[in-house]
Amino acid sequence: MTIAAQADDPAGTPPLSAEPRVFRPNKPKSATHLRFLGSLALISIPVFLFATLITFLLGYASGLDPAAGIAGDAATPEVIARIRADFGLDRPVAIQYLDWMAGLVRGDFGVSWFNGVPVLQLILQRLPVSLSVAGAALVVGIVMGSLLGIGAAIWRGSAFDRAVTAFASLAAALPPFVVAIVLILIFSLWLNLLPAAGYIPFSEDPAGWLRIIAIPAMALSVDIIADLARQLRTGLVSALSENYVTGAVVRGLSPRRILFVHVLRNAAGPALSMLALRVPMLIGGAVVTESIFTMPGMGKMAADSALRGDVPVVQGTLVVSIVIVLACSLLINILLGVLQPATQRRD
C-alpha cells in the first residue's frame, strides 16, 4: 500500500522578477547547519504536541474505563464510580490531559488497565522486537531499493527497467499480509529454510535472531523496495537530463563518477523524503507481520490493547512510535542537509 505523497511542497518560485540574489558574504558553514537543525527541532515540538493530543483525545473519546475488569463480579455502580475516581477519570479533561503529558515527560505512561504492569515496562519489553524487524526491513529495503532504482535509471527503457517498474506497481498493490503469507509458503513450508513464527532475542542467539526476523523483515521491506526503486528511478532520470551533467561530461569526468558523485546525491533527495514518510507505515505495518509471525512486538500489543480497550497501553505505544518517527525524520532531514547543503542555505 503506498501513501507516498505525490508532490512535495516545491519552494514557490521567487516573487515577481525580484532583484536576483546579489553576492552575499559567505556565512560560516557550521552556523547554517545549526540554524537549520534548530529550526527542524523547533518544528518537531508542536508536531509532537499535536500528535500526542490526538492520541489522548482518542483515548478520552472512547469513554472506556478499567472498572468492569477490576470490579469483578461485585461490579455495582458505586464500586465502578470509586474505581473511576482512583484512576482520576472523573477529573475534567484538561487536567487529565496535563497530568498525562506531565507523566509522559517523566516517562510514567501510567499503568495497564488489565494487568497493572507499568506501560513503559510493557513497551520496553517489546520495543527490541519491533525495532529489529523494522530496522532489518529498512536496511533490506534501502539496499535492494537503491540497487533496483539505480539499475532501472541507468538501463532506462531496457527489459530490466520494465521489470522493476512492473514489480514496483505490483508490490504496491499487494496487501502486507498476502506478502507475508506467500513468503512463509516459500521459505518456511516449501524450502523449510526459515522459521515461520516466534522470536529469539539477539542477545540470546544472533544466528537464530537473524533467521527468525528474516521473513517478517522481507515482508515489510517489499513496500519500501517498490517505492524507493520507483522514486530513485524518476529522480535519477530527471537529474541525468540536468545541465550540470552535461557540464560534467564536457569536463571529461567518467560516467561512473558522474552518476555516484554528482547525480545520485541530488536524485536521492525525493527518495530520502519518501523514506521519512515510510517510517510511520513501517511501525504501523508491523502489526500485520507481528500477528502473523506471533512476534511479541509493540505493534501487536497496541492492536490487542486497543481491542481490549486498554487505553493507557494504546496511548503509550502511540507516543513511543511518534517519538521514533520524529527522530527518524530529523535524522533523514540532517542527511538531506548533508547531501544537498544548498537547499538549507537557500531557505
Add this chain to the structure above:
Amino acid sequence: MNRPANILDFPQRAARRAPPSAPPAEPALLCVDNLSIADRSGRMLVDGVAFEVPRGGTIGIVGESGSGKSLTCRAILGLLPPGLNVASGTIHYRGVDLAQLDRRGWRGLRGIELSAVFQDPASYLNPSIPVGKQLVEALRATQRLDKGAARQRAFALLRRVGLADAEAVFHQYAFELSGGMAQRVLIAIAISGGPRLLIADEATTALDVTVQAEVLALLDELRREQDLTLIFVSHDLAVVSEICEHVVVMRDGAIIEAGKTAEVLKKPAHPYTRSLIENHRRYTIDAIPLDDAEIAEAPPEPRSTPLLSISDLRAAYGDRAVLDGIDLEIDRGEILGLIGETGSGKTTILRSILGLVTPETGEIRFRGEDILALRGGALRAFRRSSHIQYAFQDPLRSLDPDLPIAASIGEALDIRGGITAAQRDDRVAEALRAVGLDEGLADRLPRDLSGGQRQRAVIARALVLDPAILLLDEPVSALDAVNRIHVLELMRSLADDRGIAQIFISHDLGSIAGITDRVAVLHRGRIVEAGPTEALIANPTHPYTRRLLASVLHLDDGTSGQPRHAFIGA
C-alpha cells in the same frame, strides 16, 4: 531506430569502434564537412553544414534560435540530446572523426582537447557541491595532480579569470554566485585542462551589458594567452563581431553565408544577413539624428500638478538599502524611461507604485492623492478603478496558460462586474484592436500565440479599463527584432493618441533611446541623472551614464576584432 542515446552512454551494447585515422592532419584544427543532424522521424535539423576552424582562429556562428547553430556545437562535443543523431558528414579534429566516436573514444578528448562554456552558467554547476571543489575535480580528472597541488592551481585559475576573492568563492555554491561570476568559474574550469578548442555557446547572452563586455574581453585575452581556438555561438551579431575574425551565418539548419567578419558586415551577400545587420543598427544610439542645436532649445513643458509624483522614496530589502531617495514625476501622454542594471532598484520603484512593496519613507501622489497609505479595501477599490496598470515582462508567465486570452484580457471587467457579457466581449474586442491584434485570436491559448502577440495581449489586458498610467517592465527585451519594433511603436501611439502616461523600465539603452520622452538613469537605488532623452544621450554628464552608453556595442565596420576597451578587473 537506435535506443535513445543516454548522455552517460553506459556500455550495454557493443561499442562502435572508431574508424581508422583520417588522412594526415590538415592545417585546420577542426574541419566540419557536410554535417547533417536528424531527429527520430528523419527530419533534418542541420543539413550539409561545412566549415573549417584554423588553429588559433576565432569563428562566430550567428543565427536565430532554431537555426541549428547550437546543435552543430553539441555534435562537435558529442553531446547531441537523446533522439538526435548525426545522419551524415564528418567532424575531423586533428585526424579523428568526432561524429563516429564511442564513449571510450572520447576519453582524453573532453576537457583536455575540447572544452565548452554555455548560456545560463549557474545551471552547469552541480547545485550541491561547492564550485571550488568542482574546479579541483576537473583539474584532477584531466591531469595527475594530488589534492594540495590541485587546490593551489584552482585558486590561481579563479584569480586569473578575475575572481579576486578566490578563497571565498571556492567554498560557495552555484546559486550564491551572480551570472557573471558563475560564467567566470565555468571558464576557469573549461581552461583548467589546457584545451586547444573552446566552444562558447551563447556564453554572454544571459549577462548584463557591462558584465557581458568584461566576459568577452576575458575570453579574448585567454584565447591569445593560451593559444586557444574559439568557436563563439550567438544570436547577437554585435557580440560576434566584437570577438571573432570569421563569421558563419546559419538559418533553418544551413549556412547561408560565411567569411571574414569585417567583409560580411560591410557587404552582406545574403538578404537575411542584411536584415540582421539592418535591424540591429536601427534602434541603437545611431538611430537618433544627433543634432545638438535641436536639443538645446527643447523648451521644458509647463509643470501643472503632475499626473504622478514620487518624492524622496526610500526602501530596503532586509538590511540592504534598495532605494535611496527617489524623486520622479510623470505627466499625461509622456513616456518616462527608467534605465539601470539589474539590482539598481528600478523594479522596486514600480512595485512601490503598485503597493506591492511598502517603502520605509517617501510619498507617491496620483493626481495629488497619496496612494502609499492605501490599505485593504481602499487599496482594492483604487486598483479596481485601474488608474495605474502593469504590463509584465514575461507574458507567458503572466497569462493563465489554461485560459483563452479573451478571458485574461477581460479579467479586470469580470472583477469589477456590473456589465453584460455582450458589453464585456465588445470591450475585449476593442482592446485587441487597440493593440493591433486580430479579434479572431480571442479564444486562442497563450501558448498558441507568438512572443509579440502575447506581449500585445498583456498590454491589451492593461488597456481594457482605460488606465491613466501604464507601467511596462522590460516589455521588449524577450522579443525578436521585428516584434520589438511593433511593440515600441504601439507604446508610442498609446502615449500620443490616447494620452496614456507610461513608465518604461529596461536594462537595454537601445530600446529606451528609441521611444522615450524623458529618461532617468538609476544606479544602486539613486537616480544619477535624468532629463529629456535626446539631450541626455547626446551629452551625458554623470560618469556612470557615460559608461552605460559606451558599453552598448556598435556594429563597428572599421577595425577588425579590436576590443573597444582594456579588460577591467571586477
Add this chain to the structure above:
Amino acid sequence: MASRLIRNRAAFPALLILAIIAFLVALGPVLAPQDPLAQNPYELLQGPSAQHWLGTDAFGRDVLSRLLAGSTVSILASLLSVEIGLILGVVPGLLSVFLPRSFEWISLRLIDALMTLPFLVFAIAMTALLGNGLIQAMFAVGILITPAFYRVSRAAALSVANTQYIEAARLMGASTAFIIRRHVVSKVLPAIAVTTASMTGACLSIVASLTFLGIGVVPPEPTWGGLLATDLTTLYERPFGPLAPGLLIVATVWALNALADVLRDINALPEEART
C-alpha cells in the same frame, strides 16, 4: 481531460479492469448465483465444481456468490474513506496557501502530526476504541489519508500562488475567492484526481489488512479482504482459494495506481504536448 485519458494508450488496461470492477460493484449482489449466506454442512471446503465455480468455504457457502456480493461493500468502503480524506484534506490544503500565515502554520503542523502516527496501529486503535465496526474503520482510514490530499492540493496551490498571473489579478483588485475560483481550482483538480485514484487503491489494501486482523469485521458480511483472510487459513484444503479474492484486490489496486500514473503523466506533460 477525460478524452485525453481514453485515447491514451497506456491507460487502456487500467480502464478495462476498472470498468469490470465498476460492473461488479453495481451488479455484483444481483449476479450472485446462490445465496452468499446459505450454509451447507455436506459441501465443506469443496474445490471448484460445476455447481460451485469457485468451490465452497469452511461453512459450505458458495465462494463465487460471496465474492460477487462482497464487491459493493469492499469498493464503497474504500471510496468512503477516500471521500473523507478528500474533504478533510483538499480545502485546508488550498486555504493554507491563501489564508494568513497562522492558519498555514497550524494546519501544516497538524498534518505533520497526523503523518507521524503509525498508520495501521492508529487505524486499529481508532476503530477498536470507537466501536469496532466497518464505518469506524473507514472513518479512521479516511483521517489517516487526509495528509496525502492536503499535501497534493497545497503543492498545486503553491505552484500557482506565486505566478505572475495571480499577481496580475491581485493588481486588478481581485479578491482571494475570485482568484481561487478562476485560476487555482482548474490547476488543483488534475492533481487531486491522481491522488484519489492511488488512495482508493491504498484504502482497499488497508481494509483488507484490517479485516485480516479481525478489525471492522461484521460477520457474515462478505468483503474481498475478509474472503482473502479466511481463504488463507484454509490454504491446504483449497490451495487456489485465495487466488480469486487476492486477484481481484491486486488487480483493482494495480489498475488504480496505473490510472494515477497515467493521470500524473498527462498533468506533468509540458503545455505544448498536452493535446
Add this chain to the structure above:
Amino acid sequence: MTKPRLPLLLGLALTALLVLAGCGSSDDAAKARVRWAFIMPTSWDPVTSRTGADINTISLAYASLTRLNKAGEVEPALAKSWEYSEDGRQLTFELRENLKFSDGSPLDAAAVKAFLDRGKTQKDSFLKAELKGIDRISADTPTRVTLHLAEADYQLPYVLAGRVGAIASPNAARDPKKLALWPAGAGPFRMVEFIPESHAYFEKNPHYWDAADIHIERLELTTSPDPSTLVAALLSGSIDVATRIPAHKVKEARERGLTVVIAPSLNAANVSINRNKPPFDNPKVVEAFRYALDRRDFVTIVTAGLGRPTHQPFPPNYFAFDPEIEKRWTYDPKRAQALLREAGYAPGQLSLEIAANPQTGDGGAEVVQAQLARIGVKATIRVVPPGSSSWQSEVYIAKRPQIAVDGTIGRESPIQNLLAVYGPAGIMNLSGPYASAGFLDAVERVRRTPTDDPAYRARLHEAVRIGVAQSPSNYLYATPWIIAARPRVKHLNVLPSQIRWEGVRIE
C-alpha cells in the same frame, strides 16, 4: 574498490548472512525444550484466575493437593492421603514432607490454611463459591490439615485437584498484584520470563514432588499463532505443541507428518441464553430455542466430524453424562417457529445480537446465525475482541449479551462444573444469579453422597437433568482435545480435565 560498488557489496553480504544463518542447526536437541502454543492465563494467582481453561497453565507453576487420572478418579499429589470423618463433615489431608515453594518458603499445613483462607476472604477471589462449604481450616501438625465443613461434601477431593487446591506461597501472596504476574508455587516448573499477552518461559523445578516423572528441562508457553500459519509454525519448529488446533486442520497436520492427538475432553460448547434480557424473559421463546438448533450441523461444520452432539454440559464419554436428556428435545424448526409465533414474533420480527469469542468460537456463531435465519430470526454477530480477559469481563462478569456462543472446558468435579454453568454465582450462567431451588437441592444431595456410594451416580444424573431443564441455555456439541505436535514430542499426557506434562519426553 571504488565507492560505487558499496550498495552491491552490502546486498551480497546480507543474502550470504541469511543463507549461512539458514543452515545453522537449532540447539533443541541439546536441551529437552518444548514450545507450547496455548493461551495466557487470566492471572498467575490461582485465587484471582477467572476462567476454567487457566488450570492448564496454572498447573505448570502450581501443584494441587490432589490430582485426577485419565479415568477422572482422584490420586494423591501434594497430599499423600486424605480421609473423611464419620459424618463426612471433616476432611483431613496428610501432606508430603519438606515440600518447598519456588520462592523457598516451606509448603506445610499452615501454608495450605493460609491459601484456602485467602481464597475465602480476598476481595477479588474467584474461589469463594467453591470454598463456601468450608467453615474453617485447621493446621493440626506441620503435615496435617483439616477442613471443617458446614455439611458433608464428598466432591472436595475432586475440587481440590484444580485451581481451588493449587497452593500458592503465602509469603508471595502478601503482594497479590505481583503474584498475579509472577507465580510462586510448588509445581513441575519455575517461571523465568513472562511478557503479558505474549509468552512465559519455564525451567524444570527440581523440588516438585513428582520431579522424577518430568523429562522436560525448559517449557516455553506462547500464544498460539494465527490459524493461517499454525501448521507452518509447527513444521518450521517455531512451536512444538499446538493445543486446540482448528478441527479442519487435522487432515493437513497428519498429511504433513505431524502427530495429532485426539483425546476425550470435558469440553462442551453451548449457546448461553440470558433470561434476564428480552426476548428470553418470555418462556415461549426459550422453549422455541430448544428446537431451533440442529446439533448435527455443528458437529460436521465446526468440529469436522470429530465432535458429538450433547444437550448437557458434559461430553458423552463422561460418567456424569445422562443419556435420558438427549431424548428430550430433537431438532424441529417448524415447532420452534410455531412457538415463536405464540410468543408474538412473526418470522423476521425477532432480531438478536450474538456475542462470539474469536478464540474458541471456530465459526459456531455463524452456524447459529444461519440456523436462526431458517426460523425467521435475524441475528447479527458481535465479535468480542480477543485477549485473555475481555470475554470474561463482558460475558462472565457484566453478563451483557442476550445470547452468547461459549463452551465449558470442564471442571475437576462434575458438581463444580454444574455450579459453574448453572449455579447462582457460576461465571458461565449468563442468566446469573437465577438458579432454581430444585437444582440447588439436587446439587447439595449429590455433594453429601460419597462418590463410592451406589446411589451417587443416579443422584448426579438427576441433578444434571434438573439443571439442564431449568436453564435457558442449550448445549450443542462436545469437542475432544485436538492437539498437534512435532513427532519429536512423545507420550503427550492429555487428561479429560487438563493437559499435564508428567511423562512427556523430547527426542
